[in-house]
Amino acid sequence: MSQELTGAQIMCEALIREGVEVMFGIPGGAIMPFYFAMWEYRDRLRHVLCRHEQGAGHAAEGYARSTGRIGVCIGTSGPGVTNLVTPVADAMMDSTPLLAICGQVGSHVLGKDAFQETDITGITMPITKHNYLVKNASELAYVFKEAIYIATTGRPGPVLIDITKDAMQKSCVPNWDRKLDLPGYKPTYQPNRKQLREALKLLRQARKPLIIAGNGVIMAGAHAELRHFAERLRLPVITTLHGIGAFPEEHPLSLGMPGMHGWVHCNRAIQECDVLFNIGGRFDDRVTGKASTFAPNAKVIHVDIDPSEIGKNVKVDVPIVADARMALQALLDELPVKEELADLHAHASDWMEYIRELQDKHQGKQQYINRAAVQNMALPPHDVYAALNRHIAERGNIIVVTDVGQHQMWAAQLLDWNAGPRSHITSGGAATMGFSVPAALGVAIAHPDKTVWVVCGDGGFQMTNQEMATIIQEGIKNIKVAVINNGYLGMVRQWQELFENKRYSGTPLSGPNFAKLAEAYYWKGMTVEHTNQVQAAIEEAQATNGPVLIDFRVEREVNVFPMVPQNASIGDMITENSGA
Structure with a gap:
């Protein structure tokens, strides 16, 4: 010492x-x-x-x-x-x-x-x-x-x-025994019981209640408590981009993702709900759209460990500064017996039935589901996700890391996120292109027993692909990269198409032969150009004892829908087919 x-x-x-x-x-x-x-x-x-x-x-x-x-x-x-x-x-x-x-x-x-x-x-x-x-x-x-x-x-x-x-x-001689002294830094973990009871009062009176779960649920390890809480009250659950994994999407109470590229039924539910319970989300503008029009009919309950986030973007009726897990545990402790929740359960059941009708009406129009909309494409990007989704469901034990852009939103929409928290890693608030390949390096080192699938665009991939050399030097074998290669900075091109009269300024993107680049880095490289090649390529990548890159050369001008235009309400979404 x-x-x-x-x-x-x-x-x-x-x-x-x-x-x-x-x-x-x-x-x-x-x-x-x-x-x-x-x-x-x-x-x-x-x-x-x-x-x-x-x-x-x-x-x-x-x-x-x-x-x-x-x-x-x-x-x-x-x-x-x-x-x-x-x-x-x-x-x-x-x-x-x-x-x-x-x-x-x-x-x-x-x-x-x-x-x-x-x-x-x-x-x-x-x-x-x-x-x-x-x-x-x-x-x-x-x-x-x-x-x-x-x-x-x-x-x-x-x-x-x-x-x-x-x-x-x-x-x-270092002093290891000096105690922490941070008088100005004392995070609040335990919730205020009076505020909890007020939140429960609002929820019990609600006819159209709704939960939004964000990253704070995952950070706090509160996914089990969230599930118990939603099940006890029978409340539908929406998960934000960073909340993916906080609630299993196969659960009958799960609705999916809201916001700019969320599903129509999720955004409509937000706009029509009468009580909105946000736990661990910060009401980011990509979720709220035009904030002044967000959830106009709702009493808002906001649970967040950071007091500066409460009321910053959306007016809050019941603020609860607390750790998400401790708040949910306390709420569960306060819940009355099942019989006293009968009225809420009845209203919640009717409300969920209404939301599912919205889902059936709008989601089925998407080209992701409607094959006729993409029948002339050699390789629709959605076919890559469908195959990857099947592979994940069959194999399990997979973490998905995504980059930033169209491919990121397709992954959030089209993959079934049922593997639990920390199975979906992406860059959200800063939306940093180039995040995925190096982030996957860190994930793979932390989880050598899991396969790490990277989904990235050709733009983001070219920003940080030099870390492929690091992956080889470190002897990492459990990384597989799927490049959704459309020859554009795709999300920017989409905006240019929809709102700037197809003035494709600075978005057409060239690149090397990615499969040969992978081989130059001592990876296995593959190129896929047709739907009938996709599943076999994914299975071959999984079976390979080492890092693999698949260059999926997808249809170039396919858009991510639904979409909320800039400065618009999330109730005003555009889709492939109409302005519904």
Whole structure:
């Protein structure tokens, strides 16, 4: 306990004490002392050498999102840490527990525009829960302990530690026993009982009640409690993009996804409900559409661990600041006996029957279901998802990581999400193209017993595909990549088609032969151009003992519907066939 250690050794010891096992990063000048010390700890700290710091950050996000544990990424000063800004921002938007460790120039030249000096704490202040500039080795033991606590508690998020090179090189006896002292940071976990009772009163009086479940349910590990609560009250459940996995879609109370590319019946249900119970969602604009027109008839109950989210976008009648799991447990404890809920059950049954009628009316019009709409296409993208869906249902034990764009929305709509929480990993709030391949790297390391299927577009894939080399170097064999290749930046092209008179400015996209590129990286590569080839390719990829890429060359100009236009109400959706 009294051993003198360098600052860099303290960093390694601190990470081990906090349960960290894997880190993703790239060395460089200012961070070199940390890498020098890391050699002594290589049996306890696995370092994954990525090909770009953005890839390292997304890999750490994938690791964190799939496990609930802290993800750690590393960059050196200057361009190394600025390359981490995108994944840090992504983690902030999606409430992902992330620790970014940054090397900084020596403290004696700080502020003097030294070689590769960048004020990363200033840059990242708006996109981190907290950040630190550490100039003394004696501060490191406590700072790492505090940083990881902040990143993983309350509403999770990214924390950045910027450490000068001399702080890593100097030695001291670390104080491991210093207790956390954060008087201004005390997350509220337990709900207010009076507010809970008011929420239950509204729900019991409701004739058209509705639950929206968001990412907070998954973060809190509250999926079992959500299911019990919905079943006890017989309430229909909508899951947001990041709430996918919080409630099984095969459940008779499950409705699907709302919002800009949600289903018509989900959005209509929101617009017609009289009590809306939002747990763990932040009323993002992609869910609400024009906020002033959102759920106009509803009394709104909002459960969120972050008080700043309550009332920020949508007026709330019953605010409940709490952890989602603890709030649901408390609500279950407050529920009356079944007989006293008879009236609510009767109304909920009629309400659900009405929503299913809406679903039958609108969802069946979609080209995803109506084969006549796509009969002249060599490879409709939806056929890829249908085959992948069958494969997932038959095999199980699969995590799906998606990138950002049309393919992401099709995956959310067309795959049956019944595998539980943390089986769907995507970039939501920041919508970061290039997220999927490096994120899958982190997921695959965390879950070597599962197959990780990546669904990405040709645009996002070309932003970070260099991490395919990292996957090979690390000996990872459980990643399979499906590129939905339409030769466009597809979502932007869709907007240009629908709202900009088909002025395809900057959206036609060229690329290499992806199958040959995969082979150049020592992956197995395949190209699929027709529907009758899809299922066999997926099965071959699964059977291959190693990473595989399938280039699905799909019909180029297919759109994601339904769709809510910009600044429109979610009640005003457009579909393939009409403005219904």
